[in-house]
Amino acid sequence: MICLGIESTCDETSISVVNDRFEILSNVIYSQVDLHSPFGGVFPELAAREHLEKIGPCFLEALKKANISFDQINLISVAYGPGLIGSIQVGLTFAKSLSLLLNVPFVAVNHVHAHLIAPILNHKDAFEQLPAIGIVLSGGHTQINLMHSLMDIETVGSTIDDAMGECFDKCAKICGLPYPGGPHVEKTAMKGDSSKVHLKSCKVKDRPFSFSFSGLKTQVLYASKNQNKGYEDLLASFQHVVFQDVLEKAQKAVDFYDAKAIFIGGGVASSKTLRSYFEDFCRPVYFPSKELALDNAAMIAALGILQFNQLGPSPIEIEPKSRIPFTTNQVV
Ligand code: KG4
Ligand code: ZN
Numbered sequence: 001m002i003c004l005g006i007e008s009t010c011d012e013t014s015i016s017v018v019n020d021r022f023e024i025l026s027n028v029i030y031s032q033v034d035l036h037s038p039f040g041g042v043f044p045e046l047a048a049r050e051h052l053e054k055i056g057p058c059f060l061e062a063l064k065k066a067n068i069s070f071d072q073i074n075l076i077s078v079a080y081g082p083g084l085i086g087s088i089q090v091g092l093t094f095a096k097s098l099s100l101l102l103n104v105p106f107v108a109v110n111h112v113h114a115h116l117i118a119p120i121l122n123h124k125d126a127f128e129q130l131p132a133i134g135i136v137l138s139g140g141h142t143q144i145n146l147m148h149s150l151m152d153i154e155t156v157g158s159t160i161d162d163a164m165g166e167c168f169d170k171c172a173k174i175c176g177l178p179y180p181g182g183p184h185v186e187k188t189a190m191k192g193d194s195s196k197v198h199l200k201s202c203k204v205k206d207r208p209f210s211f212s213f214s215g216l217k218t219q220v221l222y223a224s225k226n227q228n229k230g231y232e233d234l235l236a237s238f239q240h241v242v243f244q245d246v247l248e249k250a251q252k253a254v255d256f257y258d259a260k261a262i263f264i265g266g267g268v269a270s271s272k273t274l275r276s277y278f279e280d281f282c283r284p285v286y287f288p289s290k291e292l293a294l295d296n297a298a299m300i301a302a303l304g305i306l307q308f309n310q311l312g313p314s315p316i317e318i319e320p321k322s323r324i325p326f327t328t329n330q331v332v
Helices: 033-039 043-065 085-102 111-121 124-130 164-174 182-189 214-223 234-255 271-275 298-311
Strands: 002-005 012-019 024-031 075-081 106-110 132-137 141-146 152-156 260-263
Touching: 002 085, 002 182, 002 298, 012 043, 024 043, 033 043, 075 085, 075 111, 075 152, 075 298, 085 106, 106 111, 106 298, 111 124, 111 132, 111 260, 111 298, 132 182, 132 234, 141 214, 141 234, 152 298, 164 182, 164 214, 164 234, 182 271, 214 234, 234 271
Parallel strands: 002 075, 075 106, 132 260
Antiparallel strands: 002 012, 012 024, 132 141, 141 152
């Protein structure tokens, strides 16, 4: 079976071809970063228009790179949320039209769920390591989940305010770094000493696996006013506090649920520094490659195959959703 994956939930237009052995035949990603960077964040109206312009060429390039023709596509998988409604609408409409035109089934999948299962594309042994703790750290989501299986997921903790990537982006902005801030924070922090500035992570009362970042962001804002020699030490301390927080919560969750492994996905999971925090972890830790940690359609195709095999096609009437809790995902 050959599955075409389509991703357009935020600021990447991506189309990928993946087979049912979870081998990636192509994964084309058109990033809109340069378009949105001057605004310091994603400008929704511009994002939707750019998706419209790029989705056709992206599709043709994905087929060409995979060396397949239209009639070899057996399944179409698209992210129907969570994300920006106008942007999702572009990918969803494209997917529905293609499904009707080619007369192949169509599945609508949850983008956050796709981030969680992305590591299976790099690590085939991960299939055997369930139940696992699944952690999503992206620009819009920060969650700790219990993955009973790749399709049966229960959220056990999440952020009560900002997402982790969003917090990196805001702290980068405070320090005059461009959007998206994560990679710039990582680069700047490498030159700093995390013990020079004292920052504290925030705990959420009675929710051991949840996160809160707004207090930390405020600490960074105040501390930034005293940094007259650059922001290296401040950002090193910020990054350390955030990653130590994830590491401790991941450890607690693995112990509490007796999980066999950890799956980590989402844009922040592309950080080399975060990976180093998990180097000596007591269980296998599955990170996707950098390209598959950021928004991409290969993870959408992979989840499409899993979901189609278990639940069959999705109704063609399905609408874009800005939020999708995991319980909803299981009935799509
Ligand atoms: O998953 P993603 O590509 O898009 C969403 O679905 O949100 O994640 C983007 C987020 C941005 O907030 C970006 O700053 C963050 O991932 N990010 C990083 C790093 N690379 C990207 N955060 C920390 N360190 C990084 N190296
Ligand atoms: Zn994402």
